[in-house]
Amino acid sequence: MLEKVSDIGEFGLIRRINDLVNRDGLRSERLSLGIGDDTASFLPRPGYELLVTCDSMVEGRHYLPQHISFMDLGRRAMTINISDIGAMGGTPLYALISLGLRAEMFVRDVEEIYRGFIAELNPFGASIIGGNLTRSGNGMFIDITLLGEVEQGKLVRRSGAKPGDAILVTGYPGQAAAGLRLLLHTPNDASLARHPLVTIYNIPPHRAHLGKAIAQTGFATAMIDTSDGFLGDLGHICEESGVGAELFKDKIPVSEGIYDAARILHRDPHDFFLGESDDYEMVITCHPQHVALLRSIAEKCCAAPLTEVGRITGTAPGITLLLPDGERHPVKSLSWDHFRSAKDPAE
Amino acid sequence: MLEKVSDIGEFGLIRRINDLVNRDGLRSERLSLGIGDDTASFLPRPGYELLVTCDSMVEGRHYLPQHISFMDLGRRAMTINISDIGAMGGTPLYALISLGLRAEMFVRDVEEIYRGFIAELNPFGASIIGGNLTRSGNGMFIDITLLGEVEQGKLVRRSGAKPGDAILVTGYPGQAAAGLRLLLHTPNDASLARHPLVTIYNIPPHRAHLGKAIAQTGFATAMIDTSDGFLGDLGHICEESGVGAELFKDKIPVSEGIYDAARILHRDPHDFFLGESDDYEMVITCHPQHVALLRSIAEKCCAAPLTEVGRITGTAPGITLLLPDGERHPVKSLSWDHFRSAKDPAE
Numbered sequence: 001m002l003e004k005v006s007d008i009g010e011f012g013l014i015r016r017i018n019d020l021v022n023r024d025g026l027r028s029e030r031l032s033l034g035i036g037d038d039t040a041s042f043l044p045r046p047g048y049e050l051l052v053t054c055d056s057m058v059e060g061r062h063y064l065p066q067h068i069s070f071m072d073l074g075r076r077a078m079t080i081n082i083s084d085i086g087a088m089g090g091t092p093l094y095a096l097i098s099l100g101l102r103a104e105m106f107v108r109d110v111e112e113i114y115r116g117f118i119a120e121l122n123p124f125g126a127s128i129i130g131g132n133l134t135r136s137g138n139g140m141f142i143d144i145t146l147l148g149e150v151e152q153g154k155l156v157r158r159s160g161a162k163p164g165d166a167i168l169v170t171g172y173p174g175q176a177a178a179g180l181r182l183l184l185h186t187p188n189d190a191s192l193a194r195h196p197l198v199t200i201y202n203i204p205p206h207r208a209h210l211g212k213a214i215a216q217t218g219f220a221t222a223m224i225d226t227s228d229g230f231l232g233d234l235g236h237i238c239e240e241s242g243v244g245a246e247l248f249k250d251k252i253p254v255s256e257g258i259y260d261a262a263r264i265l266h267r268d269p270h271d272f273f274l275g276e277s278d279d280y281e282m283v284i285t286c287h288p289q290h291v292a293l294l295r296s297i298a299e300k301c302c303a304a305p306l307t308e309v310g311r312i313t314g315t316a317p318g319i320t321l322l323l324p325d326g327e328r329h330p331v332k333s334l335s336w337d338h339f340r341s342a343k344d345p346a347e
Numbered sequence: 348m349l350e351k352v353s354d355i356g357e358f359g360l361i362r363r364i365n366d367l368v369n370r371d372g373l374r375s376e377r378l379s380l381g382i383g384d385d386t387a388s389f390l391p392r393p394g395y396e397l398l399v400t401c402d403s404m405v406e407g408r409h410y411l412p413q414h415i416s417f418m419d420l421g422r423r424a425m426t427i428n429i430s431d432i433g434a435m436g437g438t439p440l441y442a443l444i445s446l447g448l449r450a451e452m453f454v455r456d457v458e459e460i461y462r463g464f465i466a467e468l469n470p471f472g473a474s475i476i477g478g479n480l481t482r483s484g485n486g487m488f489i490d491i492t493l494l495g496e497v498e499q500g501k502l503v504r505r506s507g508a509k510p511g512d513a514i515l516v517t518g519y520p521g522q523a524a525a526g527l528r529l530l531l532h533t534p535n536d537a538s539l540a541r542h543p544l545v546t547i548y549n550i551p552p553h554r555a556h557l558g559k560a561i562a563q564t565g566f567a568t569a570m571i572d573t574s575d576g577f578l579g580d581l582g583h584i585c586e587e588s589g590v591g592a593e594l595f596k597d598k599i600p601v602s603e604g605i606y607d608a609a610r611i612l613h614r615d616p617h618d619f620f621l622g623e624s625d626d627y628e629m630v631i632t633c634h635p636q637h638v639a640l641l642r643s644i645a646e647k648c649c650a651a652p653l654t655e656v657g658r659i660t661g662t663a664p665g666i667t668l669l670l671p672d673g674e675r676h677p678v679k680s681l682s683w684d685h686f687r688s689a690k691d692p693a694e
Contacts, residue, residue: 032396032502033502033504036505036587037435037504037505037506037587038400038430038431038432038434038435038505038570038571038572039398039399039400039431039432039434039435039437039495040398040399040400041396041397041398041399041435041497041502042396042397042399043396043397043499044391044397046393049379049388049389049390050388050389050390050391050397051386051387051388052386052387052388052389052441052443052476052477052492052494053385053386053387053443053477054443054445054477054478054479054490054492055445055479056445056447056479056481056490058447058481058482058483058484059484060484061481061482061484062481083385084385084386085385085386087385087386088384088385088386088388090386094399096399096400096401096492098401098402098403098445098490098492100403100405100488129399130399130400130401131401132401132402132403132490134403134405134408134409135405135408136405136484136486136488137405137406137407137408137484137485137486138484138485138486139483139484139485141447141483141488143401143403143445143479143490145399145401145443145445145492147399148386150388152390155379155380155388157380157384158383158384158385159384223385224385225385240383240384
């Protein structure tokens with residue numbers, strides 16, 4: 001009989017998680033207290049700013065439980081937080097995990113979620129230092145707070161983009177969204193579990209290593225991850241920087257996988273890039289003379305391409321799409337909105 | 348028509364919250380980035396350790412929505428986190444708020460929750476620096492991560508209690524639980540809304556100022572807040588310190604309010620102290636020669652009494668209750684357990 005959370009109780013589960021974290025996770029020398037007291041404590045590194053972010057995943061809203069393993073669920077929940085630290089140019093340090101669980105959940109599955117967290121944290125030497133377990137209503141939730149650090153003066157904000165700056169993007173935003181659309185299109189097709197786009201939807205790559213390397217150069221004027229979709233996040237940069245932007249439609253990176261999915265789904269392949277979220281790529285702006293350097297860093301640091309897709313403009317406050325024939329289309333920034341969008345997978 | 352969250356959307360709500368936080372909240376000089384980027388960032392103070400804790404409140408599990416105002420809900424959710432920072436001897440600095448909301452919630456009510464957070468943070472000069480908003484399933488949740496600081500070397504753990512140490516407790520643990528029991532006993536009695544024990548249940552006091560003052564003396568060997576109930580939390584101290592404890596039943600502080608509630612509910616008034624949670628008082632251990640000093644600090648710092656209720660023992664691993672006639676009863680540590688206990692208000 002598989003053990004349930006209700007069999008071992010909250011304190012039994014805390015012990016089990018603590019054992020797992022101590023066995024498989026890493027522990028920083030600067031950590032003075034981890035799991036097991038009223039709070040965790042650590043000694044910050046002199047000359048570094050601390051970064052802190054939190055992000056939740058709610059069952060049925062942010063993931064489809066029938067299509068993702070517990071380990072991958074843990075990896076994905078941690079990735080979306082690591083991505084935020086990376087988009088500032090920082091390095092992840094410590095995570096606090098707040099879980100809302102059903103009492104009838106298997107302990108083994110909770111441990112798998114933690115293995116997923118640890119798999120994403122270990123490459124940074126980062127560790128789980130605390131959290132909270134509670135019983136949820138009818139759906140699980142995972143809420144992670146991630147702390148990171150960045151050398152003082154190296155932090156990259158959303159608000160520094162300047163007219164004339166190049167707009168760069170990593171990888172192929174839209175792949176995760178295309179994976180989700182394929183799952184929703186034929187939910188009973190078991191072969192989709194191994195589809196590359198579905199894998200990207202379930203465990204999207206983050207660009208935190210690249211974010212840190214680029215921040216070190218001091219040449220990025222703004223950075224953001226694409227958690228609200230490319231247009232949504234470029235919109236955040238424009239709003240915070242007080243600028244507009246032009247995108248070259250023929251420069252938008254569209255992968256073979258997106259073309260294939262677009263054919264199956266009868267969609268314009270560029271739509272996945274522009275309007276959808278669920279990828280954790282990065283949008284970076286910099287002076288045009290620094291593009292070559294940043295691209296060479298991206299080549300060395302991560303396998304994904306860094307593509308120049310547009311320019312920051314000073315006059316127009318909005319975002320314009322330039323077609324190859326010279327036509328100009330104003331585009332709306334369509335950020336993922338949890339309370340208004342009809343895109344929730346549960347709906 | 349009152350505005351709903353779905354009317355203004357996620358980004359509209361973020362703007363509204365941001366405005367409220369900027370208007371009513373405080374901002375530390377060490378904060379370099381607050382709400383509105385991928386992460387918040389701040390410069391830690393040299394010579395201080397950072398403390399970090401998180402705690403959730405789930406509708407129906409941790410509070411009764413029909414008996415608490417939105418402002419008080421915010422105050423209570425923040426208080427339980429402030430209490431954890433205080434139990435280490437620290438000062439709260441920065442909060443991140445993760446909310447799971449129903450789309451049909453009124454914006455005004457969400458703002459009231461934030462007013463509650465701010466009301467508890469402002470006395471410490473602490474501020475809300477980030478968070479996450481998401482749509483929840485059928486129940487709201489509030490998950491707070493609170494960062495604090497403590498002077499290096501002043502942190503008080505659970506694990507330092509020594510045989511022979513006095514066991515002290517602030518206030519009257521059990522009052523909040525008695526308030527909850529009264530609400531459950533006559534849920535339709537509207538006059539209970541103004542009952543002092545119900546007020547304590549809804550917005551329990553914390554002892555963070557006292558925790559800091561006591562930590563400064565260096566004389567507390569262990570501290571913990573009573574979030575798992577007095578016996579549960581004394582049990583945590585015993586377990587982490589590798590010691591046992593004796594309690595003097597006739598020394599247990601029982602307020603007039605608890606005596607009254609016990610009569611109405613046909614309960615032993617001491618049971619509220621020993622077995623129930625929902626209060627955020629503090630358990631402190633120290634060498635007997637320091638008791639008088641700590642009590643004088645408590646008198647100056649907070650109106651509540653600091654009562655000596657027992658001794659740490661070295662031999663027996665458990666907790667024993669000593670009756671006035673000399674009889675000895677071993678007592679079980681009955682921690683609040685979210686997955687096993689039948690004490691959830693929703694059940």
